[in-house]
Amino acid sequence: MAGVSGCIKYSMFIFNFLFWLCGILILAVAIWVRLSKDGQEILSPGDSGTSPYIAVNILIAVGSIIMILGFLGCCGAVRESRCMLLLFFIGLLLILLLQVAAGILGATFKSESERILNETLHENIKLLSAADENAKAFQKALTEFQNEFKCCGLVNGAADWGNNFQENYKSCECSSLSDSCVMYDGKNVYKQPCISLIKEVVAKHILIVIGIAFGLAVIEILGLVFSMVLYCQIGNK
Template sequence: MAALTSGELCVKYLLFTFNFVIWLAGTAVLAIGLWLRFDKKTEGLFQVQDSPTAFFTGVYILIVAGALMMVVGFLGCCGAIRESPCMLGLFFMFLLLIFAAEVAAGIWGLSNKDKIVSELKDFYTQTYNNYLSTKQEALKEALRAIQYSLQCCGTTGTAFDVAQDTCPKKEGLQILVTTSCPAAIDDLFNAKLHIIGGVGIGIGVIMIFGMIFSMLLCCAIKRTRDIV
């Protein structure tokens, strides 16, 4: 059985490093998803009636995606170090499925962007008005989760908003330049859409290189084992 060439060894360790990073990223994504689902500050969103399905879907996608990334990273690391064509083949298939899912999710998100933005804004306004009339603790935590993550306050963004107890704390003149939450939601999905798209494209390119490297290494390993 012949040994791998220096170039093929370089691909092997690059693939190991790439998958180790994927495994670490998957751990972080899973942790974020679990935090959003079970943290005291955000669990109120799951207890509010008529909550947006987009938020629930996003949280559970984070949990599933994080777990899947950890599995993929594990397969890639072990497949590269152990020089296992079977594990590398599984890694390639998983990465291909994730890439296809990312493309499908991107297309769906772009085609339904206006609907998602409208649903989130309606949910926020309804939650805000219900909190003002009922003062429920679950509604308060839901508002705090949204407003702290978007750094916004109320429906008007004024310094004298009646729900100031749920808004991010600011000092001095910063109090006078607060952004309303409907405007912050619009800004997230419109002004910053190119950033989200750029990140998605970057991840897609990395996945393509991962698939190419895995196939190159897999073919090299099979070639060396065929040579006696």
């Protein structure tokens, strides 16, 4: 009977160890994005009832599952356990199919996700002129965003701040007299509202997620091949 190839066995172990590390990385990044204070405040859905964090929550779940599968693959390879390898193969195949389905749905509902983000940002305009604690937290997050990206207001520029403009104008203040600045309520402020910049930041993060997903798909296909070859070799031993 044919024996188990040591090369395949330890390649499978190394592969799954890296796969396990990928799961930790995805989980850590997703949790960081989910718990990021500024991200939560700026993308808070307000009263719209729609959460823009659905994709992040899915990534948290995927990262956790990948960690478990990586553990199963490592143990299955070292202990030459057909049961663990089969569970690993089935779980990995399901994740790959879910990724394909998520990619198709993401492409199909791209305009819908853009609409949700747009509605969320427009809904949050009223928080800039409000005075409650929730509004104050959102205002603090946006002032930090304005400082970093040199913009003012969400959609309509400085006017979005309403009666709170004088209290928060410092982050909008423009030191030059260029076309990118405009006078509002006696202050020289940035002309560009932040909505387009927020959308650009979100789009960049989506591209990163897509890149990670494609990289994972290649790794997952290799994992499927390795696990099935090792599974068959153990069976023929």
